[in-house]
């Protein structure tokens with residue numbers, strides 16, 4: 001007899017067995033969407049020097065004190081400050097240096113006036129600029145460190161690298177970026193009814209779809225999928241496959257063969273491996289037979305063969321484990337409150353996870369249950385981006401009620417269950 005446990009308890013048992021993986025260095029070109037392996041702190045001030053945000057003239061502000069439209073002041077332009085032409089002298093009162101956006105403020109200057117507010121002219125072989133408005137000291141200067149201060153913590157370890165993070169890494173000259181090694185996750189599809197995707201259908205057989213669904217889920221979770229392929233339903237085959245897979249990966253997923261049928265060998269395989277079974281029944285739908293076990297530092301997830309149950313089992317239990325291996329603090333799925341769009345009147349003895357599409361409607365988050373809510377259904381996964389959580393023991397839910405929803409496309413996660 002299998003004793004069901006609660007979903008939260010099952011996730012916690014899995015997380016208790018998790019450990020943090022190692023880091024590796026990848027070139028910045030290959031680091032997008034990887035998970036940062038270290039906190040990133042500013043190694044320098046950015047900008048590293050006071051600089052001009054505009055094309056214009058660097059001046060000593062007091063020189064413009066008397067400037068107005070009727071009484072413009074005229075300053076002598078004594079040099080040009082660009083990226084390649086550095087003006088090395090010190091500016092004196094009533095002088096100006098022509099300056100380009102991003103160039104360092106020359107010594108002696110304490111303000112910049114935009115080019116559009118000035119007029120340059122030449123007289124007696126010298127260049128002058130006419131200014132019709134007073135500039136304040138400090139005006140139009142991007143200060144050293146105003147963007148990022150040396151030593152400040154910018155990005156936490158475990159964060160997924162976004163385009164903005166790539167910019168920060170390059171700003172600090174990271175040619176190689178410390179990232180977490182992607183946990184290796186092997187997928188074994190069990191079932192004598194399964195056909196390779198490239199084979200034509202035969203009566204009573206089906207294409208192996210779980211392998212590719214899981215591969216994509218592993219990618220989404222920042223793991224490295226290894227596809228073991230299909231294994232026929234004999235104890236020897238399944239046992240051998242699982243044993244081999246344990247040499248290939250940190251995490252071993254099987255789909256199918258986990259229930260109580262004559263050809264469901266996963267429970268027996270765990271027994272023969274003398275694995276510590278963490279659970280083999282959960283008070284939830286779909287995926288009540290979802291199992292997990294550990295042998296040494298390898299974890300085995302026995303996901304249901306039914307596609308929707310397999311999908312949900314991965315997101316609820318495998319994903320948090322991968323997150324923990326990636327050094328992420330928020331291992332649980334992120335949740336939101338949303339308005340249910342349709343009646344869901346089936347009474348629920350167990351917690352039910354309804355595949356749903358979450359979206360904004362008139363500024364409100366709404367959760368739309370998708371298609372047939374059966375565990376053997378594939379089509380409901382097409383638009384799934386979230387799971388509505390309907391607690392067990394309820395009489396059903398009416399359209400318009402507020403429900404908890406777990407976000408699947410999210411990268412941030414949460415530090416606790418619902």
Ligand SMILES: Nc1nc2c(c(=O)[nH]1)N[C@H]1C(S)=C(S)[C@@H](COP(=O)(O)OP(=O)(O)OC[C@H]3O[C@@H](n4cnc5c(N)ncnc54)[C@H](O)[C@@H]3O)O[C@H]1N2
Pocket residue numbers: 189190191193194206207208209210211255256257258259260261264286287288289303304305306307309375376
């Ligand atoms: N007497 C009972 N029968 C069942 C129970 C139960 O408690 N008592 N639980 C049911 C529940 S709930 C589920 S879910 C399934 C779980 O079945 P298994 O995990 O043992 O999976 P299989 O029997 O191998 O296959 C189930 C179903 O899924 C299809 N399948 C399997 N692998 C794939 C794949 N790679 N790609 C696509 N589809 C796959 C398979 O053909 C079956 O149709 O057990 C219930 N029964």
Ligand code: MOO
Pocket residue numbers: 284285286287288289290304306309375376
């Ligand atoms: O609980 Mo089974 O896993 O879907 O129907």
Ligand SMILES: [Mg+2]
Pocket residue numbers: 256257258259260261263264305
């Ligand atoms: Mg079965």
